[in-house]
Amino acid sequence: MFGRSEDKARIDGLTRRVASLEETVALLCREAGLPEPDPQGISVSDAVRALVAEDKPIAAIKQLREETGLDLRSAKEAVDRLQKP
Incomplete structure (x- = not known):
């Protein structure tokens, strides 16, 4: 069914992972002297x-x-x- 707690937990986990990856890319850009995306x-x-x-x-x-x-x-x-x- 739509809105199951397992689905929400998976989406929350993916959201955290994407945020972490965005922070990593931003850090790498700063260290390399490149503009941040x-x-x-x-x-x-x-x-x-x-x-x-x-x-x-x-x-x-x-x-x-x-x-x-x-x-x-x-x-x-x-x-x-x-x-x-």
């Missing part, structure tokens, strides 16, 4: 990156939502990933 394949503009660099996460989230139509949670997660050192 956009979070979750979302094209992040220079304007959003500038707002993150200026430590204005709320403005960055708002700008990203306006540019992409993302929901609040997805935009926040994308900006959060950009903020990680």
Whole structure:
């Protein structure tokens, strides 16, 4: 049946694995001096990156939502990933 607890546990596990792999790729890019890939394949503009660099996460989230139509949670997660050192 749809929504079984085994399915949810498997999806949660895969979600954690993908997040871990994204962090690893970001770290490798930083160490190699390469630009980090956009979070979750979302094209992040220079304007959003500038707002993150200026430590204005709320403005960055708002700008990203306006540019992409993302929901609040997805935009926040994308900006959060950009903020990680």
